Amino acid sequence: MAKFIIKGGNKLNGKVKISGAKNSALKIMAASIMAGGKTILKNVPVIDDVLTMAEVLSLLGAEVNFDSANNILEINSDNIKSFEAPYELVRKMRASILVAGPLLSRFGEVKVAIPGGCNIGSRQIDLHLKGFELMGAENVIEHGYVYLKASPGIARSSKKKLKGAEINLEFPSRGATENIIMAACLSNGKTVINNAAKEPEINDLANYLSKCGAKITGIGTDSISIEGSDELKGCEYEIMPDSIETGTFIIAGVLCGKKVEIEDAVWENMGIFCPKLKEIGVNIENKEDNTIIIKKSKGTLKPAYISTLPYPGFPTDLQPIMTVLLSIIPGISIITENVFENRFMYADELNRMGANVKIDGHHAVITGVNKLSGAPVSSTDLRAGAALVLAGLIAEGTTEVNEIHHILRGYENFDKKLRNLGADIIKVS
Ligand code: EPZ
DSSP states (O other), X not given: OOEEEEETTOOEEEEXXXXXXXXXXXXXXXXXXXXXXXXXEESOOOOHHHHHHHHHHHHHTOEEEEETXXXXXXXXXXXXXXXXXXXXXXXXOGGGGGGHHHXXXXXXXXXXXXXXXXXTBOOOOXXXXXXXHHTTEEEEEETTEEEEEEXXXXXXXXXXXXXXXXXXOXXXXXXXXXXXXXXXXXXXXXXXXETOOOOHHHHHHHHHHHHTTOEEEOTTSSEEEEEOOSOEEOOEXXXXXXXXXXXXXXXXXXXXXXXXXXESOOGGGGTTHHHHHHHTTOEEEEETTXXXXXXXXXXXXXXXXXXBOSTTSBOGGGHHHHHHHHTTSSSEEEEEOOSOTXXXXXXXXXXXXXXXXXXXXXXXXXXXXXXXXXXXXXXXXXXXXXXXXXXXXXXXXXXXXXXXXXXXXXXXXXXXXXXXXTOEEEEEO
């Protein structure tokens, strides 16, 4: 099994360029199911989740070509014939359920495996299904699959399978917002999503769809309207930079950087993350050309109270990574996790490295320690794995991070980028 071996103590110095956003690329790839002709995506990260989504699309019948050396992905969905996303792929990557909205919108039916829970929480899809139902799709759940079919007779023309609807999300779920936006694109009439998620990746998806001919308004707000179109046409589109990778390298810079310049780093896309770091004393600077610079802080950093929330709140995906930083800041910090109920699985691993993190329900109480010490640890999920790698960079001695298949799902060239900054990290298989 592949693992990262890290010798702690090196200072990071230099420039690192952020890759395309995983959580935008995957959705735009799914959306391309509805676009006639060719979609050409640029700045697509070469990560395992993108390869899995490419596999899902190919299985459906799309033609997919990935020029991974240049991060360019071409998709032609004209010959899609299947409507089924099988369990083996959905189990491997939950985002596979994002093909449901586009397939339903284009063909009026879809069969998709129910993803089940994962290492960060139960992760239901009830809000997706409720949205589809309001748009006229009946659903049957059988043998671990949900089968959705547009009710006959609701559409104005045979081309349009679903009808527009007003959908009030009980929680601003990203996945539900994205799936419903996509389902609405080829439907009959207007769909309004209230209490929609506002993450910048959702804007990226909406901007791609608009470029394909979709009529979407309210992008970036919590009320998004979509007027169904007759057809969408494939286009060329550049994926936005990854804000969670940006946050990961920011924290790496704070932990052990002399001066780290992070390029293609969009401050505004990070919500309150960067202002929060400033508040605790981090020396962070936003330059106009989408570069964020981290320099050594002048004084001691202060402990913090943090609550994760949907954008623009503190991102849950950066919660484990922030815990590593708080674990070496003198005093007591508290993190409250409000998005996923089980996102502290990594705490025991971090404690094996000498941290003092106590979990009480959805709160983590972090008492700052003087140092961490290297140990063999295991990634419990993608961001937890990245957090353990960062812990290894500052730990005394050698850290071995196992189960790195989680990390490879979402970070392009993680070890190489860290090595280029001066870290002593190698990947062994
Ligand atoms: C997306 O997951 C991201 N994944 C996650 O990134 C991220 O942690 C999460 O949003 C929150 O920001 C992708 O974009 C592929 P949600 P998603 O629907 O869409 C509950 C990473 O590390 N909920 O906003 O699945 C759900 O259980 C990953 O890159 C329902 O109850 O998140 C959770 O508690 C991991 N019913 C909360 O809402 C539903 O129908 C947020 O989920 C849908 C969600």
